[in-house]
Amino acid sequence: MRIDRIEAFRVSLPLVHQFQTSSHAKTHLEHILVRAVDADGAVGWGEIASPSGPFYSPETVDTCWLMLERYLVPAVLGRDWSHPREVPALWAKVRGHEFAKAGLDMAAWTLWSKASGTSLSAALGGTRATVTAGVSLGIEPTIDELLAQVAKHDEAGYPRIKLKIAPGWDVEPVKAVKAAFGHLQVHVDANGVYTESPEHDAVFAALDEQGLVMVEQPYTPRALAAHARLQARLATPVCLDESVVTVDDLDTALALKAGRVLNIKVSRMGGLTAAVEAHDRASAAGMDVWCGGMHEFGIGRAANVALSSLPGFTLPSDVSGSDKYYREDVVTPPIRADRGEVTVPTTVPGLGHEVNGEFIRRTASATLDQRA
Numbered sequence: 612m613r614i615d616r617i618e619a620f621r622v623s624l625p626l627v628h629q630f631q632t633s634s635h636a637k638t639h640l641e642h643i644l645v646r647a648v649d650a651d652g653a654v655g656w657g658e659i660a661s662p663s664g665p666f667y668s669p670e671t672v673d674t675c676w677l678m679l680e681r682y683l684v685p686a687v688l689g690r691d692w693s694h695p696r697e698v699p700a701l702w703a704k705v706r707g708h709e710f711a712k713a714g715l716d717m718a719a720w721t722l723w724s725k726a727s728g729t730s731l732s733a734a735l736g737g738t739r740a741t742v743t744a745g746v747s748l749g750i751e752p753t754i755d756e757l758l759a760q761v762a763k764h765d766e767a768g769y770p771r772i773k774l775k776i777a778p779g780w781d782v783e784p785v786k787a788v789k790a791a792f793g794h795l796q797v798h799v800d801a802n803g804v805y806t807e808s809p810e811h812d813a814v815f816a817a818l819d820e821q822g823l824v825m826v827e828q829p830y831t832p833r834a835l836a837a838h839a840r841l842q843a844r845l846a847t848p849v850c851l852d853e854s855v856v857t858v859d860d861l862d863t864a865l866a867l868k869a870g871r872v873l874n875i876k877v878s879r880m881g882g883l884t885a886a887v888e889a890h891d892r893a894s895a896a897g898m899d900v901w902c903g904g905m906h907e908f909g910i911g912r913a914a915n916v917a918l919s920s921l922p923g924f925t926l927p928s929d930v931s932g933s934d935k936y937y938r939e940d941v942v943t944p945p946i947r948a949d950r951g952e953v954t955v956p957t958t959v960p961g962l963g964h965e966v967n968g969e970f971i972r973r974t975a976s977a978t979l980d981q982r983a
């Protein structure tokens with residue numbers, strides 16, 4: 612297989628509900644959608660779901676655009692490969708920039724699965740026909756507003772709620788949600804803003820009493836030893852997100868026992884190829900995994916659903932329906948969750964959703980177009 616043309620589109624969608632994390636608030640999200648065309652005219656789409664600012668990872672939409680244009684697209688165009696697993700080797704000399712790489716890797720997988728007449732799920736090794744979705748809720752202005760958000764998603768049937776926490780917004784909101792919604796699985800995500808300090812140690816000791824499914828990324832990404840020390844004294848599993856960017860990071864985390872759960876994100880790890888490898892290694896080591904999200908539009912969200920159909924994804928994934936985030940999505944049909952279950956497309960070759968290329972071209976604020 613050979614990709615002869617790659618286009619990329621910067622597309623912005625308004626969010627249904629503003630999302631606040633420990634670092635910033637968002638009302639719109641801008642992602643880069645990648646369209647790859649092979650020598651026979653077959654098309655594969657990928658999504659670069661980088662946040663606009665460098666607060667989750669060092670990457671931004673602008674750095675992704677620059678890397679695509681200058682290094683990554685030229686590395687892929689006109690090169691022969693027979694399986695998408697071989698594609699990351701084409702840009703192996705480029706260090707980092709996993710979000711940008713993930714969009715191209717995803718385009719290669721969707722192109723290959725479509726051209727070979729298999730669903731993306733089957734191509735990745737998926738075995739499940741439906742996957743369980745959880746929702747991720749941002750920091751709300753008040754506990755009452757948080758409880759209203761939880762109630763809305765509880766009524767929609769999602770079995771797991773993840774709450775963003777930050778110093779000053781942690782034990783109290785968690786206790787309020789656990790008290791009102793005892794039947795829900797609750798998990799917290801700190802996005803790395805806590806430190807090893809008596810004050811924060813007390814927060815984790817209190818959260819440990821709440822029967823949470825996991826505590827995600829309490830400390831800054833490189834602090835693997837600190838995560839290991841925390842895991843050693845908590846009954847609650849520690850989950851790693853930002854700490855694991857490469858499969859080598861996962862090896863280090865396993866060696867240090869830095870956490871019992873892994874959030875696998877296609878974007879953070881540089882694509883589906885790396886995500887499948889992380890799944891295989893973590894599952895073999897007895898680590899529970901689930902698929903995290905970056906508020907993906909429909910292309911990345913459909914890829915997350917396909918990935919979540921692999922057997923090791925035993926915990927609910929952040930693959931809530933498109934309607935939790937966006938009024939209008941870039942794929943038809945949008946991703947739908949029914950009582951927290953998302954059906955995995957298994958019969959249609961490729962992504963399993965039509966990409967609305969016309970909408971993407973019409974709304975793009977910038978376009979890149981390179982040919983071999």
Ligand code: OSB
Nearest residue numbers: 667747852903904905906907929
């Ligand atoms: O840490 O998981 C995170 C979104 C942006 C940046 C970081 C994170 C998130 C989410 C999104 O929690 C979850 C989703 O896409 O449903």
Ligand code: MG
Nearest residue numbers: 800827828852
């Ligand atoms: Mg996270």
